[in-house]
Amino acid sequence: MEDFRFGRELRxxxxxxxxxxxxxxxxxxxxxxxxLAKRNDLDHPRLGLTIAxxxxxxxxxRNRIKRLARENFRLNRHKLDNIDIVLMVKNGVDxxxxxxxxxxxxxxxxxxxxxxxxxYKPKPRPNNWxxxxxxxxxxx
RNA sequence: UGAGUCAGCCAGAUAAUCGCUGCUUUAUCGUUGUACUUUCGGGUAUACGGGUAAAGGGGAGGAAAGUCCGGGCUCCACAGGGCAGGGUGCCAGCUAACGGCUGGGGGGCGCAAGCCUACGACAAGUGCAGCAGAGAGGAGACCGCCAACUUCGGUUGGUAAGGGUGAAAGGGUGCGGUAAGAGCGCACCGGGCCACUGGUAACAGUUGGUUGCAAGGUAAACUCCACCCGGAGCAAGACCAAAUAGGGUUCCUUAUGGUGUGGCCCACAUCGGAACCGGGUAGGUUGCUUGAGCUUAAGAGUGAUUUUAAGCCUAGACGAAUGAUUAUCCACGACAGAACCCGGCUUAUAGGCUGUCUCAGAAA
RNA sequence: CGGCGUUUAGCGCAGCUUGGUAGCGCACUUGGUUUGGGUCCAAGGGGUCGCAGGUUCAAAUCCUGCAACGCCGA
Numbered sequence: 191m192e193d194f195r196f197g198r199e200l201r202x203x204x205x206x207x208x209x210x211x212x213x214x215x216x217x218x219x220x221x222x223x224x225x226l227a228k229r230n231d232l233d234h235p236r237l238g239l240t241i242a243x244x245x246x247x248x249x250x251x252r253n254r255i256k257r258l259a260r261e262n263f264r265l266n267r268h269k270l271d272n273i274d275i276v277l278m279v280k281n282g283v284d285x286x287x288x289x290x291x292x293x294x295x296x297x298x299x300x301x302x303x304x305x306x307x308x309x310y311k312p313k314p315r316p317n318n319w320x321x322x323x324x325x326x327x328x329x330x
Numbered sequence: 331u332g333a334g335u336c337a338g339c340c341a342g343a344u345a346a347u348c349g350c351u352g353c354u355u356u357a358u359c360g361u362u363g364u365a366c367u368u369u370c371g372g373g374u375a376u377a378c379g380g381g382u383a384a385a386g387g388g389g390a391g392g393a394a395a396g397u398c399c400g401g402g403c404u405c406c407a408c409a410g411g412g413c414a415g416g417g418u419g420c421c422a423g424c425u426a427a428c429g430g431c432u433g434g435g436g437g438g439c440g441c442a443a444g445c446c447u448a449c450g451a452c453a454a455g456u457g458c459a460g461c462a463g464a465g466a467g468g469a470g471a472c473c474g475c476c477a478a479c480u481u482c483g484g485u486u487g488g489u490a491a492g493g494g495u496g497a498a499a500g501g502g503u504g505c506g507g508u509a510a511g512a513g514c515g516c517a518c519c520g521g522g523c524c525a526c527u528g529g530u531a532a533c534a535g536u537u538g539g540u541u542g543c544a545a546g547g548u549a550a551a552c553u554c555c556a557c558c559c560g561g562a563g564c565a566a567g568a569c570c571a572a573a574u575a576g577g578g579u580u581c582c583u584u585a586u587g588g589u590g591u592g593g594c595c596c597a598c599a600u601c602g603g604a605a606c607c608g609g610g611u612a613g614g615u616u617g618c619u620u621g622a623g624c625u626u627a628a629g630a631g632u633g634a635u636u637u638u639a640a641g642c643c644u645a646g647a648c649g650a651a652u653g654a655u656u657a658u659c660c661a662c663g664a665c666a667g668a669a670c671c672c673g674g675c676u677u678a679u680a681g682g683c684u685g686u687c688u689c690a691g692a693a694a
Numbered sequence: 695c696g697g698c699g700u701u702u703a704g705c706g707c708a709g710c711u712u713g714g715u716a717g718c719g720c721a722c723u724u725g726g727u728u729u730g731g732g733u734c735c736a737a738g739g740g741g742u743c744g745c746a747g748g749u750u751c752a753a754a755u756c757c758u759g760c761a762a763c764g765c766c767g768a
Contacts, residue, residue: 497751
């Protein structure tokens with residue numbers, strides 16, 4: 191039987207924990223989330239949440255996202271190595287259903303874990319990336 | 331039955347699995363204090379705090395929201411009084427207090443039940459009223475009406491009934507009266523003042539007397555009057571307390587020393603250890619939930635509220651718990667998440683339920 | 695969580711104290727100057743005064759409620 195508990199040792203507790211990760215982290219992102227991560231010296235992963243009031247206006251929605259993120263992390267943490275993760279959100283997250291949030295987060299855990307492997311090198315950007323950005327700006 | 335009105339209640343339910351949090355009980359681990367014992371290694375007992383595990387029971391709201399008022403609590407300031415500044419504003423009461431609530435009065439809306447109402451004073455003083463209009467406040471003659479004069483164009487005087495302007499034009503209707511008019515006179519209506527009566531009062535009156543009616547609006551304009559208000563806020567405040575941060579005192583040691591400034595001497599600055607002492611950053615603990623508390627019954631009061639008795643303990647987190655998934659059911663689930671605590675107000679809200687009263691219709 | 699401020703034309707700001715006409719600069723349009731452009735000169739257009747109520751004859755301005763944006767306090 192796997193251990194699915196989620197005690198305080200699995201969380202980032204103080205501002206100094208967070209500031210360590212903000213300094214040159216590995217990244218993984220999609221339309222609604224940004225994950226930052228770094229390896230730690232412990233034998234388990236840890237999770238920290240930053241749900242900005244600017245991004246999600248209502249307290250009920252902020253609580254919902256935090257609970258779902260913790261729940262999903264709890265169920266998937268045995269698949270992760272010893273890394274510290276900070277989850278940040280972007281605009282529009284509060285419009286997603288619980289089901290969509292679970293699906294997106296499960297993908298992102300795997301992605302960020304991969305990128306924290308010691309030998310990992312980021313893929314080169316596709317050539318048309320710069321182009322797309324320019325056309326987007328021009329259309330605005 | 332329909333339409334409305336007021337008051338109150340509920341805020342998906344059940345089950346399974348996996349979690350979070352603090353409480354109680356039990357077990358266990360190591361540590362600290364105390365006592366006993368000792369072969370000085372330790373051992374035993376007990377207490378409180380701590381870690382781990384198991385079991386049990388608890389775990390967001392009617393608005394937890396906005397932060398618009400009021401109070402508790404904490405720190406700071408403070409002899410007393412006044413000014414300034416801010417707030418409130420019909421009367422009486424309730425309350426810890428209030429800008430809240432209850433009851434009553436005046437005014438407005440509604441057929442009604444009922445709802446709304448910053449509602450003191452402009453006769454203490456000052457100010458404001460653009461444009462229009464003759465005139466905007468103890469007024470006024472533009473047109474009109476009347477009289478006199480007239481060169482027949484008008485001029486002078488009287489006049490507030492009519493027209494016109496404006497948001498607002500100095501009681502209303504009728505009769506008398508007059509050159510034409512006018513509270514000029516009279517009747518009725520309305521208003522002012524003084525009594526009387528009722529009411530604690532605001533205020534009211536088929537009451538009596540008196541007054542031709544006189545200086546109208548605006549105080550969410552300055553102001554006056556009455557009453558109230560010290561400032562900050564739990565990120566308040568209190569306690570413990572790392573650093574290889576740093577301050578003071580004493581003692582020891584060094585020193586004819588090292589380093590820096592300088593060409594050099596001189597000179598100046600700085601450099602060690604121990605003990606004690608406060609101040610205090612990171613961090614931790616506390617404040618932190620038993621309270622103007624809730625429920626029931628009886629009593630007082632029209633009511634807000636209050637008295638007495640009995641019973642109950644009902645979130646207390648701190649990167650911040652109160653959840654996720656699945657299944658079944660139905661009315662298919664709105665607004666929305668405690669952060670020191672209470673009393674209000676305001677704003678958001680799917681629907682559902684209960685009762686009061688009113689109006690309309692039908693039947694008896 | 696607590697404390698405080700701002701909202702007026704496309705942009706940046708006056709006007710609010712003491713209520714009646716919303717103004718300034720840049721930008722925009724048109725014309726002139728120039729061979730042409732810029733500069734310069736002249737004229738012009740453009741504003742639900744954040745939203746909703748109230749007071750008033752009349753509200754950007756006074757009062758009340760709401761919203762958005764921003765600042766401060768570990």
